[in-house]
Amino acid sequence: MKKILITGGAGFIGSHVVRLFVNNYPNYHIYNLDALTYAGNLENLKDLESKPNYSFIKADITDADKMDALFAEHTFDGVIHLAAESHVDRSISDPLAFIKTNILGTVNLLNAAKTVWKDSMDDKLFYHISTDEVYGSLGAEGLFTETTAYDPRSPYSSSKASSDHLVRAYHHTYGMPVVISNCSNNYGPNQFPEKLIPLSINNIKHNKPIPIYGKGDNIRDWLYVHDHARAIDMIYHKGSNGETYNIGGINEWTNIDLIHQLCKVMDKKLGREEGESAKLITFVKDRAGHDMRYAIDSSKLMDELGWKPSLQFEEGIELTVDWYLANKEWLDNILSGDYEKYYNNQYNER
Ligand code: NAD
Ligand code: TYD
Numbered sequence: 001m002k003k004i005l006i007t008g009g010a011g012f013i014g015s016h017v018v019r020l021f022v023n024n025y026p027n028y029h030i031y032n033l034d035a036l037t038y039a040g041n042l043e044n045l046k047d048l049e050s051k052p053n054y055s056f057i058k059a060d061i062t063d064a065d066k067m068d069a070l071f072a073e074h075t076f077d078g079v080i081h082l083a084a085e086s087h088v089d090r091s092i093s094d095p096l097a098f099i100k101t102n103i104l105g106t107v108n109l110l111n112a113a114k115t116v117w118k119d120s121m122d123d124k125l126f127y128h129i130s131t132d133e134v135y136g137s138l139g140a141e142g143l144f145t146e147t148t149a150y151d152p153r154s155p156y157s158s159s160k161a162s163s164d165h166l167v168r169a170y171h172h173t174y175g176m177p178v179v180i181s182n183c184s185n186n187y188g189p190n191q192f193p194e195k196l197i198p199l200s201i202n203n204i205k206h207n208k209p210i211p212i213y214g215k216g217d218n219i220r221d222w223l224y225v226h227d228h229a230r231a232i233d234m235i236y237h238k239g240s241n242g243e244t245y246n247i248g249g250i251n252e253w254t255n256i257d258l259i260h261q262l263c264k265v266m267d268k269k270l271g272r273e274e275g276e277s278a279k280l281i282t283f284v285k286d287r288a289g290h291d292m293r294y295a296i297d298s299s300k301l302m303d304e305l306g307w308k309p310s311l312q313f314e315e316g317i318e319l320t321v322d323w324y325l326a327n328k329e330w331l332d333n334i335l336s337g338d339y340e341k342y343y344n345n346q347y348n349e350r
């Protein structure tokens with residue numbers, strides 16, 4: 001039985017990746033390692049608790065000794081590394097937390113893997129999950145490809161860029177088998193309500209203002225989280241050693257258009273008159289250093305591995321709203337923690 005370590009599996013994307021691997025590969029044992037920070041939530045994985053090929057390990061990737069001990073105990077045949085501090089706004093107020101987890105944490109995992117895999121790296125794989133934000137910000141034209149020069153501009157994207165470089169350095173220097181993928185903005189069930197879509201769903205539901213940074217003309221390329229998990233599955237199994245794959249939704253929206261689309265869906269689902277939720281839209285002070293546009297060219301992944309997104313945005317956003325409205329308890333549990341304090345710090349000044 002192959003042993004696969006998935007880090008950050010209690011978070012948004014990680015929980016979907018863990019579920020896909022546990023359910024689709026009964027011949028793999030999946031170890032989900034997560035520190036359960038504010039963003040980690042075992043509620044996301046309740047349905048997997050009794051599965052014989054699933055184990056949870058509570059551990060912090062910044063703890064090098066712990067990572068060494070875990071790798072010595074289990075060896076692991078593969079690593080899919082998602083654990084990270086992931087929110088740009090938090091990186092602006094606390095960059096160091098991002099340096100520690102995203103850079104040092106990644107190096108700790110690479111070192112632990114290098115030590116236990118030293119005799120033979122054949123059939124091993126370190127798969128690092130990264131973001132399109134490492135490429136910087138686009139103007140009106142163009143797409144990020146795998147050869148676009150790195151130009152990160154926030155503490156978050158800089159820390160992810162740094163970890164990407166280190167993963168490539170371990171490949172070139174020590175022969176570690178690696179793949180990296182850089183994905184665009186994800187949305188879907190289980191996303192922590194600090195990111196644009198779930199935060200807006202929650203605010204609309206409670207008739208609170210929807211805070212739009214600046215003029216709302218920044219553009220993101222949105223991908224449904226299941227399609228990211230499907231891509232990760234494909235790249236883990238069919239990607240070539242040392243390669244990078246971009247993953248995107250072919251789905252660019254300005255923030256303001258996206259929020260109008262979301263408001264329309266919310267009006268319908270909540271039985272409100274059309275246009276009612278959109279009245280909550282409130283323009284607030286822009287994010288510092290706000291990247292203008294992200295857009296991904298996924299043709300390498302599509303042509304070489306045969307991946308394509310399975311959902312249109314209009315379907316995905318409806319599924320997402322349905323999930324948040326049906327999972328009131330999940331949302332209420334998050335809102336009852338430190339969320340209010342975060343929200344007030346983040347938005348009262350704007
Ligand atoms: P998330 O914030 O929802 O989850 C991160 C998980 O990592 C949480 O469960 C958290 O507890 C865990 N974690 C954080 N610090 C840790 C530490 N020191 N040790 C162990 N576990 C720790 O993030 P997400 O949105 O699911 O993103 C997952 C990965 O995908 C990240 O690497 C992120 O950079 C990347 N990514 C995200 C997006 C997106 O749109 N969300 C897009 C592209 C790439
Ligand atoms: P976010 O979900 O934080 O993802 P990222 O910064 O990684 O792209 O933000 C998506 C876009 O929405 C980004 O342009 C910032 C903007 N935004 C708002 O306008 N208001 C908000 O309250 C948030 C959280 C984001």
